[in-house]
Amino acid sequence: MNALTRAERALVESTEPSVTFTLNGREVSAQPGENLLKVAQREGFDVPHLCYKDGLDPAGNCRACMVEIQGERVLAPSCCRYPAQGMTVQTDSERARRAQRTVLELLQSDMPEAEYTRHNELDEWSARLDVGKPRFAPRERVAADLSHPAIAVNLDACIQCTRCLRACRDEQVNDVIGLAQRGDAARIVFDMDDPMGASTCVACGECVQACPTGALMPARDAALAVPDRQVKSVCPYCGVGCQLTYNVKDNRILYVEGRDGPANHERCV
Template structure:
């Protein structure tokens, strides 16, 4: 086991972290919040959402904290104007493609993207006309899980939850470019796929792309599932 540590500063605080740890992990251990949408502590980081960008002294660009490893003497700022602008723009772009509020299956208070938009005071209307693909009909073929790809931000959390955590290997990516989508068994409706309805993907999803039909329907009816 590697017991070597490095010392860095995050937002002016001196922090000691294990060598090989990421900036996100070091910040989290010190109680410093760095928002993210594609990362979860249970999953390997992939840095596809870029919401966790931070300002590293003398760095040319804003690195993703979930994959950038700590270095001795590194100076990190998590809440500069440059960082806030970058995060807000990224979140606005993601929000601009989301279904209208009355079409979403997940309440705003449970939607990580919606909560982050409120926190960052985002204005997705700036990019409202940029959607490049027509909306698709929700897949309600599963008795347990509802799929709304219009709410998917391609964070890959469901893929990693299904493949790496549960090792079911049902979910993957399909298509290229703006036509890229998550798919089940290479394009089957979820209810016809080999999904075992374990719910790991639903728990991992940060938006309303994957929801538990029973909980959503119960909430709509004002009752418990």
């Protein structure tokens, strides 16, 4: 399913019937194209997820969203698994929860003391699933890249979820961000491993909006300040009409977020 383009997927989905299956003991239906995670969210079940973000193609690389499917030997990532008729799925069995918590704990062990955002999704999921202090040794510290005038890069908080990469490549079609190397050496790079400020980045901000941990954030800790007001506006750059929210403090714009307008669907530009 993931190998298809969005248009091809939409065409396939439009011809698929909905399926009925059992989720945490409840009989539920899934619409064509709805993955297990989306059905669980709709039914009110908490399933942690970090690399999955609405609007981006699923990558299935963080493994925080593992669920148990009856009759299957291994757990499945619910963000890129689609229900089949008659399937029985547990999102909160002991085995599924243990896997979810272990992934969160492993990722937490690499997190720095410093906070870069007030909305760290890894912290939020860890708190919801009661993940305590990590037992594992942290990785080697990564230096900050503050070469960009608008965006601070603190890859010590990066979990290699590739949401930024997909946002830059698939949403904005800029393709500045890549994932270099493999295994525990894997890391986010800009162009040919350039400082972000020297890369071909056009500062659209889509990667910042996509990042779940604050590894990419507005420069000068702007995202840590609490805005005293939010102003709804429209981008003045071209005529498309992307809707934006200005986060303002003391009459100065701290940072800008994309709003869910018909032309931009929460994208930054």
